Amino acid sequence: MKPILHIDKVSVHYGKLHAVQHVSLSVMPGERVCLIGANGAGKTSLLNAIAGLLPASGHIESNGHTISHQPAHQIASRGIALVPEGRGIFKQLSVLENLQLGAWLRKDVVSVQHDINRIFDTFPRLAERRAQRAGQLSGGEQQLLAIQRALLAQPRLLLLDEPSMGLAPIMTNVIYQSLEQQQHPDLAILLVEQNASLALRFGQRGYVMETGRITLTGSSQNLLNNPQVQAAYLGHAD
Amino acid sequence: MDIFLQQLINGLVLGSVYALIALGYTMVYGILGLINFAHGEITMIGAMLALAVITHLTGSALPIPVILLAGLLTAIAGCSALGLLIERIAYRPLRHAPRLAPLITAIGVSIILQNLAMLIWGRQYISFPPLLPQGWIDVAGARLTDVQLIILITSALLMLILDSLVRRTPLGRAMRATAQSPRLAGLMGIDANRIIAVTFVIGSSLAAIGGFLVSAYYGLAHYYMGFLLGLKAFSAAVLGGIGNIRGAMLGGLLLGIIESLGAGYIGPLTHGLFGSNYQDVFAFFVLIAILIIRPAGLLGESTADRA
Numbered sequence A: 001m002k003p004i005l006h007i008d009k010v011s012v013h014y015g016k017l018h019a020v021q022h023v024s025l026s027v028m029p030g031e032r033v034c035l036i037g038a039n040g041a042g043k044t045s046l047l048n049a050i051a052g053l054l055p056a057s058g059h060i061e062s063n064g065h066t067i068s069h070q071p072a073h074q075i076a077s078r079g080i081a082l083v084p085e086g087r088g089i090f091k092q093l094s095v096l097e098n099l100q101l102g103a104w105l106r107k108d109v110v111s112v113q114h115d116i117n118r119i120f121d122t123f124p125r126l127a128e129r130r131a132q133r134a135g136q137l138s139g140g141e142q143q144l145l146a147i148q149r150a151l152l153a154q155p156r157l158l159l160l161d162e163p164s165m166g167l168a169p170i171m172t173n174v175i176y177q178s179l180e181q182q183q184h185p186d187l188a189i190l191l192v193e194q195n196a197s198l199a200l201r202f203g204q205r206g207y208v209m210e211t212g213r214i215t216l217t218g219s220s221q222n223l224l225n226n227p228q229v230q231a232a233y234l235g236h237a238d
Numbered sequence B: 001m002d003i004f005l006q007q008l009i010n011g012l013v014l015g016s017v018y019a020l021i022a023l024g025y026t027m028v029y030g031i032l033g034l035i036n037f038a039h040g041e042i043t044m045i046g047a048m049l050a051l052a053v054i055t056h057l058t059g060s061a062l063p064i065p066v067i068l069l070a071g072l073l074t075a076i077a078g079c080s081a082l083g084l085l086i087e088r089i090a091y092r093p094l095r096h097a098p099r100l101a102p103l104i105t106a107i108g109v110s111i112i113l114q115n116l117a118m119l120i121w122g123r124q125y126i127s128f129p130p131l132l133p134q135g136w137i138d139v140a141g142a143r144l145t146d147v148q149l150i151i152l153i154t155s156a157l158l159m160l161i162l163d164s165l166v167r168r169t170p171l172g173r174a175m176r177a178t179a180q181s182p183r184l185a186g187l188m189g190i191d192a193n194r195i196i197a198v199t200f201v202i203g204s205s206l207a208a209i210g211g212f213l214v215s216a217y218y219g220l221a222h223y224y225m226g227f228l229l230g231l232k233a234f235s236a237a238v239l240g241g242i243g244n245i246r247g248a249m250l251g252g253l254l255l256g257i258i259e260s261l262g263a264g265y266i267g268p269l270t271h272g273l274f275g276s277n278y279q280d281v282f283a284f285f286v287l288i289a290i291l292i293i294r295p296a297g298l299l300g301e302s303t304a305d306r307a
Helices: A041-050 A072-076 A095-102 A108-120 A124-128 A139-152 A168-180 A196-202 A220-225 A229-233 B002-034 B039-057 B064-094 B099-121 B146-168 B169-182 B182-186 B191-217 B224-238 B243-268 B276-293
Strands: A003-012 A017-027 A030-037 A057-062 A080-083 A156-160 A187-193 A206-208 A215-217 B136-139 B140-143
Touching: A003 A030, A003 A041, A017 A030, A017 A041, A017 A215, A030 A041, A030 A168, A030 A196, A030 A229, A041 A072, A041 A080, A041 A156, A057 A156, A057 B002, A072 A080, A072 B182, A080 A139, A095 A108, A095 A139, A095 B169, A108 A124, A108 A139, A124 A139, A139 A168, A168 A196, A168 B182, A187 A196, A196 A220, A196 A229, A206 A220, A215 A220, A220 A229, B002 B039, B002 B140, B002 B146, B002 B169, B002 B191, B002 B224, B002 B243, B039 B064, B039 B099, B039 B191, B039 B224, B064 B099, B064 B191, B099 B224, B140 B146, B146 B169, B146 B191, B169 B182, B169 B191, B182 B191, B224 B243, B224 B276, B243 B276
Parallel strands: A030 A187, A030 A206, A080 A156, A156 A187
Antiparallel strands: A003 A017, A003 A057, A206 A215, B136 B140
């Protein structure tokens, strides 16, 4: 089985700042992998580079196809969907239109409509506001919308950038529950989180990123038990 | 004859042509943040192409509507191709450049097109062959000519179609999404370059139709006509709120009406000091006034909301 994402020695520069340095990682189909690390460790830059929003050096491939140096829309058509940091909804467009845009690449109009109806059945809050501008939703609702919109593209890899950022714990639970309940068994997820315990409970494997480099990797269980991880990210040392 | 009603009709006709042209400015601005100053020249090229074909076919055995349609379709095809070409070679390479660079480029393109038209079609006025219906109908004492009626119906239809296209179709959704954020649109799998190209094709087609209608209305075309026409349509787009499609329609109609009423009444009001030859001044009074009083335009949102 070919990895749905394979990154080999990828680097991202902003001028002189070396945000991501020779990072290599891979994600298999259906796998949930998390990437944890402090603010500014380069996690967001890495996700944006994978999605084609940032130029990067090194090699990125998905399912055997090279996707490095391709524009974002072509990477999206390879079945890779990014829910960017700050949610990235179209604030001026309605909730329904946001969802419809998520399905832009799909040709099966009838089942798209069916999938959108199912989202509205599952999340009555979104259904009630379907005709409102998405910018009027609360932060949590926007995050929910952004994730459901990404899932509507029927991706094989979902890249999530800090889905819990700025949300109350109860809303974070709703978001993570919605991810647990998504019904695509083959969907792989690469999750970036500052909240390490949340991320490691969600993912099967994890990578730890520090100042642009991967410093540690292993199963979530191993990372949770690792004293270094506990001290730096889980707050167990004090 | 009722002067007010007559000037209102004239203004509506003129305004609907301004609106068609203003749509091109506003759509391109909405998506690229660029004032495409070459748009007026595209309108001129549309009029010139249409007239060239129509003049060439006049006297042939073809029925008159076919001749007119051939001219119109040539103008649409030619202007679409021109719009695409300009976007590709002049604007796309500058998409991430500071905003002043594409603006100056647009002015450069506009000068090139003007001079090109002068070299091809000469400096003289080109008259519209006498193929158009000459009838008119009486509207409560004012006169609505057949040509005016055709202009009103054509532009109303086009605006309705464009409005539904932008508001109700997947393409329109993608256009609005790209206007809001090309980066996010890319994440949805939308090819921003394709959407931008489509926008230029639609805007240039509307300009071609506007150019055709204006030359039919005044009975002539000229290589320099795009300058004033473009400036007025741009004023209309700003009046309505640049970037806002319904704003461009409203701004165009209003500007046409203001201009016509102004031209109709300025003589009597100033006891003959100023005449209707001051017609062109009103568009720029309106532009200056709106920039002072409400820079975002009538239907525009403040720029902070648009970000």
